[in-house]
Amino acid sequence: MFPEYRSEMEYVCQDCSSRYSAMELHYTCPSCGGVFLLVDKDFDSLGEKGGQHWREMFDTRAACKDPALSGIFRFYELMAPILEREDIVWLGEAQTPIINSTSKLESEVGQKLAFKNDGQNPSASFKDRGMACAFSYLQSMVRRQGWDQILTVCASTGDTSASAAMYAAYVGDPIKSVVLLPKGKVTPQQLSQPLGSGATVLELPGYFDECMMVVEYLADNYRVALLNSKNSWRILGQESYAYEIAQWYDWDLSGKVVYVPIGNAGNISAVLSGFLKLYQLGIITALPRVIGVQSHHADPVYRYYSQTPESREYQPVDVKASVAQAAMIGNPVSFPRVRTLVEQYLDKGGRDSFTVVQVEEQEIIEAMLRANKYGHIACTQGGECLAGLLKSRSEGLVDSGETAILDATAHTLKFQDFQEKYFDNDFPPEYGIEPKPEYVNRPEAVFSDEVRGRMEKGEYIVQSAREIVKKLGL
Numbered sequence: 001m002f003p004e005y006r007s008e009m010e011y012v013c014q015d016c017s018s019r020y021s022a023m024e025l026h027y028t029c030p031s032c033g034g035v036f037l038l039v040d041k042d043f044d045s046l047g048e049k050g051g052q053h054w055r056e057m058f059d060t061r062a063a064c065k066d067p068a069l070s071g072i073f074r075f076y077e078l079m080a081p082i083l084e085r086e087d088i089v090w091l092g093e094a095q096t097p098i099i100n101s102t103s104k105l106e107s108e109v110g111q112k113l114a115f116k117n118d119g120q121n122p123s124a125s126f127k128d129r130g131m132a133c134a135f136s137y138l139q140s141m142v143r144r145q146g147w148d149q150i151l152t153v154c155a156s157t158g159d160t161s162a163s164a165a166m167y168a169a170y171v172g173d174p175i176k177s178v179v180l181l182p183k184g185k186v187t188p189q190q191l192s193q194p195l196g197s198g199a200t201v202l203e204l205p206g207y208f209d210e211c212m213m214v215v216e217y218l219a220d221n222y223r224v225a226l227l228n229s230k231n232s233w234r235i236l237g238q239e240s241y242a243y244e245i246a247q248w249y250d251w252d253l254s255g256k257v258v259y260v261p262i263g264n265a266g267n268i269s270a271v272l273s274g275f276l277k278l279y280q281l282g283i284i285t286a287l288p289r290v291i292g293v294q295s296h297h298a299d300p301v302y303r304y305y306s307q308t309p310e311s312r313e314y315q316p317v318d319v320k321a322s323v324a325q326a327a328m329i330g331n332p333v334s335f336p337r338v339r340t341l342v343e344q345y346l347d348k349g350g351r352d353s354f355t356v357v358q359v360e361e362q363e364i365i366e367a368m369l370r371a372n373k374y375g376h377i378a379c380t381q382g383g384e385c386l387a388g389l390l391k392s393r394s395e396g397l398v399d400s401g402e403t404a405i406l407d408a409t410a411h412t413l414k415f416q417d418f419q420e421k422y423f424d425n426d427f428p429p430e431y432g433i434e435p436k437p438e439y440v441n442r443p444e445a446v447f448s449d450e451v452r453g454r455m456e457k458g459e460y461i462v463q464s465a466r467e468i469v470k471k472l473g474l
Contacts, residue, residue, distance in 0.1 A: 001066050007043075007081045011036035011232060014336035022082060025141065027219050027226045035336050036232040037273070038080075043280075046077055051282030055251050058283075062095070062247065071095070072132050072240035078277050079236045080133060087140040091170060093128035094240050096120045098248050098405065105374040109386075111393060113404040115376050116245065119411030123193060125379075126241065126267065126409045127163035131227070133237025135167040138175060138225055148174050153218055154227035155180045155211035157263075157325045158190030159410055164227045165199035175225075180204055180211045185325065187417045207319060208329055212264075229266025230333050238267055242274025245405060246284050256288035257398055259385040259406045261324060262301050262356065265332035267409070268292050272341040272354070279348060287349035288405075291397070292356040293388030295364060297322045298330055301338065302358045314339075321430045323365045323418045324380045326409065355397060362433050363387040365422055369439045372412055380415050382408030444471075 009022035015034030020026050028035060046054070054077075061074040068085050069076070071094040076083075100114045118126035138150065152175055154164045161179035168177030179194050183203040194201050204211050212228060219226040229235065246253055253275075260268045271290060278284045294302040297320035304314045316331035332338075345354050367390065368383025378386070385406035392398050412419075420426070423440050427433040446467050452460060468474075 001061065001064055002068055002085050003076045003081070005046075005077050005081050008041045009038055009080070009082050010041060012039050014340050023144070025223075025225065027230045027232075028216070035230055035333060037269075037337055037340070038232045038236055040081060043277075047281050051251075051284075054281060054283045058243070058247060072129055072237050073136075075240055075243045078243065078274075078281075079239060080137065080233070083136055083140050084143075087136050087143065089132055089135045089139060089167060089171060091122045091128065091132070091167065093121045093132050095244065098245070099376065101376075102374045105371070109390065109393070110400060111389060111398065111402070111404050113386075113389060113406060115371065115378055115382060115406045115408045116241070117377060117408050118241065119377055119379060119382075119408055119414075123159070123163040123166045124411035124414060125159035125163060126238065126407070127159045128167075129240050130229070130231075130234030130237040130266070130270075131163045131167045134225075134227055134231055134233040135171055135175075137233045139171060142174060149176070150174055150223070150225055151176050151178060152225045152227050153178045153180070153215055155208060155215040156186070156194075156228075157182065157208050157328060158186045158193075158414065159326060160228060161186075161199070161201070162190060162193030162197075165194035165197035168199065169197040176200075178202065180214060182207050182211050185328075187325070187414060189414045189416065209319070209331055212333065228333065229264045229269075235266055235270045235273065235334070235337070238270035239274035239277070241267070241407075242271045243278065245288070246275070246278055251278075251284055252286075253284050253288040254286040255402050257402050257404045258288050258290050259388050259404060260290065260292055261327050261381040261384045261388075261407060261409060262292045262294050262338075263298075263324075263327040263329045263332065263381075265301060265334035265338050267407070269334045269337040269341055272338070272345050276341065276344055276348065287345065287353055289349070289352065289398075289402075290345065290354050291388060291392055292354075293384050293391075294356060294358055295322045295324050295327055295384065296358050296360055298328050299358050300330060301332060301335065302356045304335075305342075305356045321428065323361060323368075323415070323431065323433070324384045325415075326381055327384060355392075357388045357391045357395070357397070359384060359387040359391050361431050363390070365418060365433055366436070366439055368412070368415070369419065369422065371408075376408065377412045378406075378408040379410040379412050380418060381410065382406060382412075446471075 013029035013034040016032040071090045121128040177199040319330040322328040367386035371378040
């Protein structure tokens with residue numbers, strides 16, 4: 001079952017178009033400092049077999065038990081056809097489900113919708129898709145180059161560090177893991193993950209953007225493997241998200257609208273690239289519409305696409321605190337990729353095939369609480385997507401007959417601190433969030449400890465049951 005197809009891959013700079021062999025570690029262009037996309041030089045040859053061949057192949061692999069083809073590399077030919085079987089790392093990532101909303105939530109929203117639960121990946125976020133590809137590539141480089149030591153490093157708001165540390169711990173020597181975190185900007189749940197995986201965790205004052213600058217300096221001046229989304233191998237792995245959506249809907253994406261939160265812009269780059277590849281090979285015959293979502297506290301991509309095409313000018317922004325932590329990035333490193341891929345997407349899918357909407361912090365947290373109230377496990381970024389759907393509906397950007405697929409990038413348990421802050425009305429002023437009673441849910445005492453102390457055990461059980469029946473109106 002393991003593919004025979006092999007090809008030659010190149011890094012292509014999104015600023016100056018320089019090309020470099022994929023047999024070298026590159027994160028930014030040596031010529032101009034721009035970011036790369038990886039391309040298969042023989043990709044067009046895959047189209048000779050036709051879309052039906054690939055649909056059948058990928059569906060067959062979805063049922064196999066071969067670890068090398070059980071995760072993202074089920075779509076091997078579309079991603080990294082330079083890897084050998086022994087290179088591939090699989091920790092159970094990918095094949096996350098798409099869960100349809102309850103009819104009640106659909107009725108409230110006025111739209112058919114579903115969440116793709118990427119929080120069901122091993123480290124509880126979508127970052128595992130990219131790390132599986134990045135670490136598989138590193139294993140191939142260790143094998144080919146005979147390296148006896150390599151340091152992986154990343155800046156993170158939580159999910160990247162958790163995923164990088166987990167994969168590094170699994171692969172082991174000669175790979176060592178270091179993560180840089182903005183001090184006080186990561187939830188305790190997210191901080192515990194890289195610590196538990198044995199990574200060296202270093203905290204820096206400030207926001208993510210500053211941590212990222214330190215990581216970039218390390219990558220430019222020392223032999224380290226950068227694992228942020230500047231790493232174009234990560235973008236390749238995250239393309240699997242788009243492939244899985246297409247496969248889930250039996251390769252028919254007409255009438256589908258995919259919502260993606262924009263942080264460092266790596267995931268939306270991967271989603272756009274993935275759908276374009278499927279379309280180019282005839283695996284899908286219609287591109288879904290893609291709507292990016294940004295908080296008003298960190299919205300450079302929204303601002304760029306809000307301008308008229310002839311006058312667009314990209315400017316980084318100063319970020320404010322956001323409950324959508326992974327989106328709290330004022331200068332996304334993958335923006336050049338977005339710009340390139342959006343041009344291609346609009347060319348193939350039409351002028352309505354891509355847009356970006358802006359949402360408020362209040363809308364994000366309440367959309368997360370609202371989704372989870374109906375049985376979902378959405379994180380704040382999943383809430384951001386639901387808020388984006390509501391905003392795009394109010395702006396007339398979606399048709400009621402379309403199906404919205406929302407990206408829940410991580411598991412809700414990673415963001416319980418924000419839920420608690422909302423319930424306790426404990427958000428600092430910079431968030432601008434005022435809790436509403438209908439979203440607050442707190443434990444309710446049946447009896448006080450004092451009353452319990454005056455009852456015998458049998459009486460306590462009977463009186464408790466009666467009180468519960470009374471409270472619930474049974």
